[in-house]
Amino acid sequence: MPRLDRRTILLAGLASALGARPASAAFPERPIQLVVPFAPAGGTDIAARRLGETLSRGLGQSVIIDNRPGANGIVAGQVAVKAPADGHTLLVATAASFAAAPALGQKLPYDVGSDFVPVAMLGLFPLALNASPTLPVNSLAEFIAYAKQRPGQLNFASAGIGGTNHLVFEMIMQATGLKLAHVPYRGAGLAAADLMSGQVHVMIDSLAASLGNIQGGKLKALAVTTEGRQPQLPDLPTLKEQGVAVVYPGWASIVAPAGIAPETLRILNTAINAAMGDAELVARYRELVIEPVAWSPQETGAFMAGDRATLTDLVAKTGIKLTE
Known part of the structure; x- marks a missing residue:
């Protein structure tokens, strides 16, 4: 039997130790x-x-x-x-x-x-384009016509400059040629309250936040911003269906x-x-x-x-x- 030198013994021991290691635990290992x-x-x-x-x-x-x-x-x-x-x-x-x-x-x-x-x-x-109940329009087409006949007289609310509801309404203005004044608030809730009272005219808001007020007649929903209609309001058409090329959930x-x-x-x-x-x-x-x-x-x-x-x-x- 040949003699084993120290290096061979050390390598054999290392190989044995590596072989004895457990396999890596499967993900996830912890919460x-x-x-x-x-x-x-x-x-x-x-x-x-x-x-x-x-x-x-x-x-x-x-x-x-x-x-x-x-x-x-x-x-x-x-x-x-x-x-x-x-x-x-x-x-x-x-x-x-x-x-x-x-x-x-x-x-x-x-x-x-x-x-x-x-x-x-x-x-x-999903987002919705909502109008104040005081605004004499009942569809997106009526709103666009109404706003174009009154340049500089209408405004839109948002939860703040640069927020999603601000930017999506800017998209709508780009697509339709409308020009409304921006009224930023410190939060969507405050903006929605003034929309319902007629202090502001229109607003993009989450459908989740505005659904109850739409169903209760406190807001007029003119469109949803998604690709397709939403099951909660199946009769409410999308912006795209109504000729406004904006899709933004x-x-x-x-x-x-x-x-x-x-x-x-x-x-x-x-x-x-x-x-x-x-x-x-x-x-x-x-x-x-x-x-x-x-x-x-x-x-x-x-x-x-x-x-x-x-x-x-x-x-x-x-x-x-x-x-x-």
């Missing part, structure tokens, strides 16, 4: 943290919680909702971007923080296009810190998309007036990048500034 840039109880937060409940069953790990409101999503974004890129920390990205903010030139402590990786969609949030997606392993990304996307087909989740989303969508990371990323490009072009054409 998943889903960072939400809003306070609890809002529509996006509730949607995230509902998704988290369904995901936890599919992945076999708890999904912990971490509410980090503030600074138009920057507080939440900073929490997520600093986390390890192992799939255990995810962020709810919104149109406001991942499309409007960079389009408007807001200084962000991260790059939304390179510091995060799209995972899947949280959902689409509000949206929220799920992103992860850049550097996530492809297999981890695949597992997360598969689980989220499976959740989007869950009957209980679909029913809850329907109550919240959210449209579930099951898209790949590539489709999600293309949608987000396309929205940034659309809003960047809009800002360039209109000269909108956050300080106006």
Whole structure:
């Protein structure tokens, strides 16, 4: 039997130790943290919680909702971007923080296009064009005609400069040639209250927030901004159906810190998309007036990048500034 030198013995011991190591644990190894840039109880937060409940069953790990409101999503974004890129920390990205903010030139402590990786969609949030009940119009065509006959006399409300409802109405004005004065408020609720009382004339708002007032006759809904009609108001046509070439749903997606392993990304996307087909989740989303969508990371990323490009072009054409 040949003698074994010290080097051979050491190599054999190393090989034995490596062979004895357990295989890498399958993802997820521990609870998943889903960072939400809003306070609890809002529509996006509730949607995230509902998704988290369904995901936890599919992945076999708890999904912990971490509410980090503030600074138009920057507080939440900073929490997520600093986390390890192992799939255990995810962020709810919104149109406001991942499309409007960079389009408007807001200084962000991260790059939304390179510091995060799209995972899947949280959902689409239908918007509605609402008119005050005091306005003597009952359709989009009547409103456009009425406004064109009164240049400079009508206005539109928003929840603030550069917000989604501001930018979408700017899109409508670009598409129709209308020119209305912008009246920004500190929040959509205040703007909607003045819309119902006739202090302002029209407003883009989430269908979820305005549905009850539309159904109660306190607001006149002229159109929805989505590609198709919404089941909650099946008789309300889209902007596109009525000849205005604007399709813009509000949206929220799920992103992860850049550097996530492809297999981890695949597992997360598969689980989220499976959740989007869950009957209980679909029913809850329907109550919240959210449209579930099951898209790949590539489709999600293309949608987000396309929205940034659309809003960047809009800002360039209109000269909108956050300080106006």
